[in-house]
Amino acid sequence: MVRFFVSAEELMGEDAFLTGENAQHAKVLRLKAGETVLLCDGEGREALCQITQAEGGQWRLQVMERRKSQSEAAVAVSVYMAYPKGDKLEHVIQKATELGAREIVAFPSARCVSRPDEKSLKKKLERWQKIAAAAAEQSGRGVIPRVVTLGSYREALQRAAQADKALLFYENEQAVTLKMALSADGYESVSLLTGPEGGLEEAEVAQAREAGIQVCTLGKRILRCETAPLCALSAVMYHTGEF
Amino acid sequence: MVRFFVSAEELMGEDAFLTGENAQHAKVLRLKAGETVLLCDGEGREALCQITQAEGGQWRLQVMERRKSQSEAAVAVSVYMAYPKGDKLEHVIQKATELGAREIVAFPSARCVSRPDEKSLKKKLERWQKIAAAAAEQSGRGVIPRVVTLGSYREALQRAAQADKALLFYENEQAVTLKMALSADGYESVSLLTGPEGGLEEAEVAQAREAGIQVCTLGKRILRCETAPLCALSAVMYHTGEF
Numbered sequence: 183m184v185r186f187f188v189s190a191e192e193l194m195g196e197d198a199f200l201t202g203e204n205a206q207h208a209k210v211l212r213l214k215a216g217e218t219v220l221l222c223d224g225e226g227r228e229a230l231c232q233i234t235q236a237e238g239g240q241w242r243l244q245v246m247e248r249r250k251s252q253s254e255a256a257v258a259v260s261v262y263m264a265y266p267k268g269d270k271l272e273h274v275i276q277k278a279t280e281l282g283a284r285e286i287v288a289f290p291s292a293r294c295v296s297r298p299d300e301k302s303l304k305k306k307l308e309r310w311q312k313i314a315a316a317a318a319e320q321s322g323r324g325v326i327p328r329v330v331t332l333g334s335y336r337e338a339l340q341r342a343a344q345a346d347k348a349l350l351f352y353e354n355e356q357a358v359t360l361k362m363a364l365s366a367d368g369y370e371s372v373s374l375l376t377g378p379e380g381g382l383e384e385a386e387v388a389q390a391r392e393a394g395i396q397v398c399t400l401g402k403r404i405l406r407c408e409t410a411p412l413c414a415l416s417a418v419m420y421h422t423g424e425f
Numbered sequence: 426m427v428r429f430f431v432s433a434e435e436l437m438g439e440d441a442f443l444t445g446e447n448a449q450h451a452k453v454l455r456l457k458a459g460e461t462v463l464l465c466d467g468e469g470r471e472a473l474c475q476i477t478q479a480e481g482g483q484w485r486l487q488v489m490e491r492r493k494s495q496s497e498a499a500v501a502v503s504v505y506m507a508y509p510k511g512d513k514l515e516h517v518i519q520k521a522t523e524l525g526a527r528e529i530v531a532f533p534s535a536r537c538v539s540r541p542d543e544k545s546l547k548k549k550l551e552r553w554q555k556i557a558a559a560a561a562e563q564s565g566r567g568v569i570p571r572v573v574t575l576g577s578y579r580e581a582l583q584r585a586a587q588a589d590k591a592l593l594f595y596e597n598e599q600a601v602t603l604k605m606a607l608s609a610d611g612y613e614s615v616s617l618l619t620g621p622e623g624g625l626e627e628a629e630v631a632q633a634r635e636a637g638i639q640v641c642t643l644g645k646r647i648l649r650c651e652t653a654p655l656c657a658l659s660a661v662m663y664h665t666g667e668f
Binding site for chain 2: 252253277280281282320321322323359360361398399400401402403404405406409412413414416417419420421423424425
């Protein structure tokens with residue numbers, strides 16, 4: 183079924199409309215009156231709608247059934263990633279969205295080579311959020327993951343630690359595996375933290391422990407900074423019964 | 426420890442040498458006599474060596490200890506991917522190598538938009554194998570995964586089915602999860618098959634079943650063709666105790 187993201191307000195009435203890019207898209211797809219489409223508000227609510235008007239550039243829909251999104255993961259996973267070089271963050275935002283992350287949080291750490299300055303940040307954040315929205319649409323998500331940027335490593339630790347389970351991956355950790363970390367008790371939210379190209383500094387890892395974050399390994403092979411969060415996210419989704 | 430890939434022959438004597446790119450690399454790293462390095466033959470054997478000469482462009486090493494590679498996965502996973510568009514195969518080769526795959530096998534399927542012609546294949550295969558070698562080195566692998574190309578979908582099914590466990594991921598499968606497929610009995614080798622951008626055709630999925638390949642789901646969200654194999658590979662590595 184064709185899906186469109188609209189604002190939460192647009193989803194509230196008995197009728198709904200496709201405008202702007204949605205209308206363009208509907209035109210390209212040659213949708214017709216009588217067909218059924220899915221409207222999503224990007225926050226987990228959706229409505230099955232029937233097209234009642236598809237002429238004169240007007241796309242009018244009638245809401246038939248409201249429901250909770252069917253495609254969201256049971257556990258809310260936040261991917262915390264230290265700013266990587268180049269366009270790797272864009273890659274991670276796209277892939278983490280497909281894989282079901284609830285949010286992607288970028289933060290600076292000691293060995294980050296690049297971090298956006300205040301001036302460029304607003305534009306970049308808009309761009310990143312658009313990437314998340316496009317990936318959410320393509321992968322059939324009911325929630326558009328929020329892209330968040332934080333100003334300091336300390337802030338990232340504090341925010342990440344608020345999840346039921348907060349994990350940091352460190353290449354020098356050998357004893358605690360992700361499996362051990364995930365096996366204990368029930369949890370509804372998980373934070374996954376990974377470092378930049380050069381890795382996290384030992385002092386930073388110690389700081390994370392102090393903040394109540396569990397340090398664990400992703401195995402014997404060194405993963406690139408853009409591979410680690412997606413590997414961990416895939417494993418968490420697998421562990422929590424998504425597939 | 427610094428690691429270098431050499432040929433199996435070069436690893437056989439009591440002395441070894443760094444030549445070509447390895448010598449270049451050693452020079453850049455300013456390695457000195459007395460330092461210890463690791464030589465790997467890319468097939469799972471390695472040797473701890475001490476540098477005995479580091480002058481005049483000659484890099485001579487003495488083998489101190491031979492051992493099996495410590496960084497290989499317990500289960501040999503083959504990633505079978507239908508030819509995707511653009512440079513996505515290169516991406517998957519790099520990432521699958523980091524994640525521990527034993528080989529990456531590319532094959533054509535009905536909805537593949539592009540597939541290399543005979544003429545360009547040799548060059549491309551060389552390039553792909555180089556990507557695997559570079560990723561193996563960077564991630565600390567003891568084995569350089571082999572990149573294999575097959576001429577037909579049927580051939581891919583037959584080859585994949587020879588593994589202890591052969592799985593194909595299909596977006597319309599809902600009943601059998603990867604977890605169910607992995608939970609049964611012991612296995613030492615696993616094949617993971619995924620389709621191209623447009624997915625596999627129903628007839629192709631039926632053909633896979635006939636070949637003895639189990640069809641399963643990667644969850645409710647539609648993964649891009651380059652995301653699916655890496656997600657599945659991460660989950661298999663997680664399941665088999667790698668992290």
